[in-house]
Amino acid sequence: MRKVAFFSIFILLTVSCVPKVDNPSPGATEAVIFPDYKEVTITENIAPLNFSFKDDKTRGVAVFENSGERLVLRSRKGEFHIPKSKWNNLKAAGPVIKVTLASYEGGKLMPHIPFSIFVSKESIDSFVAYRLIDPGYETWNKLGLYQRCLENFTETPFMTNEVTDRNCMNCHSFNNRDPGTMMFHMRAANGGTYVWKEGKIEKLNTKTSRTISALVYPYWHPSGKYISFSVNDIAQFFHSSNPNRIEVYDYKSDVVVYSIDNHQISSTPLLMDTARMETFPSFSPDGKTLYYCSSPQTEMPQGYRDVRYSICSIPFFPETFSFGDKVDTIYNAAKTGLDATFPRVSPDGRFLLFAETAYGCFSIWHKDSELRMIDLKNGRYLTLDKINGPDADSYHSWSSNSRWIIWASRRQDGLYSRLYISHVDENGQTSKPFLLPQRDLKHDRLLMKSYNVPEFISGPVTFNQDQMADVAKKEPGINVSF
């Protein structure tokens, strides 16, 4: 008798745990969820897309279906947390996951219009590296370089300023997404450029008598033998009544290339033109072309609104560590009347992705900044309307297979950058982006740091930060020559 009673209670509980969700009626509404994962394209190796009703008082049920795989989840405080194994099964079952949400209204479960999550077979690099920093003004406190496994929710710091006297560190850059070949700068205490390659750390003193500054914005040559840099005299000011809040600008800048083996810098008058400001260099995937941004020299800060960067390119000859003598203009700011920064060519060489804004060099502080692309096969300009949001969309990087991009966007609250990922097909068509999924759905709302300079990497960074701190504090550093 007791067994029957227990079994009856068990059945009752089970039924009540998995309420039936009917098909939506003709008058059904769209559910409002955060993050907005409706109709996004994801990759098979991405972590579960946990989400919640936008209104955290809403309670309900989510039904996930894909080619016979079915998962029913009840919300907890309005949130849906998808178990990883079930998520993996759902993704593996087929190309489209149908999600039907239903919310309780007056005690009755009301289904919303279902939405789809599209699953691409094209995988994504398993990690992304970024800096977590207050989107601040002049000072800094706790900051560091972090890596996040995209296949789960694990985030680990690989270099924080807690071990380096709370200094500033920036401009982390990897060679071809290789976590074993990277560099970054430390500023203020323990200042220098740190190169991690083949298991060794080198500290560099990079200011020379012939350059404007120490080395600044980096990009690795695919051979791993060179790193291109800008050298910049950077300043900033604060607007009195402008949604952009801050203006970061250069008084002057040049582009140089650093040779890792012989600790030498080289450049050409074409990249150090006193009548122009050259910055944000990046190499083509074959290493034969150096892209960079270039603007006529402008009186600063009063002329800050007149600064327009074009994207240019110049041949680079890695065998002889030398440059060509002809500059091509890929994006002509004089013609568009706009401004282009951070050129990044896809690893397959097909597309050049960049940030476009009205003026200036620091697009992350410009609310109008949007990502654009040029098809290098035919020069076609792509506006990428699907991926740009209402606020700044800026620093961006490509996955190894050229099918995914990740970038920092301020669309969530207008200030704190968050990471968005979008699929790019072979014709340059992008999919609706998805916010980097988090285990804790309050994470993005409560975190008072910006995700800065996201770079895909193929695995975790392997150096030890204490070892790095030792080098920073104890070694004088190698003087770079020009």
Add this chain to the structure above:
Amino acid sequence: MIKHCFNCLFVFCLSLISACKYESQSSADYDETIASYFNDDQTVDCLKLSLLNLALAETGQLADKAFYYTQAGLDGLLLPWNYTAEAGEILSDIYWSMGHVAYAQRMAFEANMLDNRDFNPAMLKRLIETNLVFGAYPVAEKYIGILSENRAWKKVADSYKRFLFNDAAVESNPVLGPKKRCIPKLDFISIVRGVDEDLKDIIRTNPDYHNAIEYLGVIYLLDCEMDKFKMMLDEFYGTKALPELPKSFAEAACMLSEIHRGYWKSVGVSAEMYKKYINFKARLEKGLAPDKYKDTFWYYIMRINNQ
């Protein structure tokens, strides 16, 4: 376990006291700051002095009573920015009092970031206020959410929710509204031209906000910038921004009459005040100690000249 609970309770109570104190920051608190200020002729602590001057400004007495106390130049009015959380917090309060919303926000951000706690509740509150004033509602909403996670500050945080995405509510609020009206119509580069130029733009934008002109005038007086002070009077005296001269401004106008004959009359200074100035000068010329004029701008100038 009991010890842990006690510690938690203690931290919560401290936080609650802090929240209550900040929430109810009123003219009574500023009066207390003024009343408890110990004026020392010999040693001046710029931090305490800037708080005193802030309290005078917030109670509408800065330009009347600044020189009742031993002033120490601009550093005692506008604490130097030394990249610490403490200085950032005070500077945010000062810029907020001036009506310089952008810099109040900037300093609140710096102070909050430099604070070694998860956040500085008072500065987070300021970030909420400044973002509401600028109409940057999504980030204001974020800060409200963060502040409301702290149980002691939840009530304060929740009180701001009604302003979200509601310009009319912000404009009609007695604290936020006047600040919103201080935002210059034409954007400029903050502080680079000098805080005085920023203040002039704020005054032109919102002449009803008198803290701005009181700070501006006192900045000029503390810095002994008499030509700039006169230019300020020439532009603003008789307008809504400065319908009549507060005490220290009137005293300065008397001094300006040394070069600009009869100037004191043109800016409405009373004959009694001018006579007082003549008496002060006479005592100085006779080599007599003008101690009974210690509360005047003239005495400040004399002290500066003697240093």
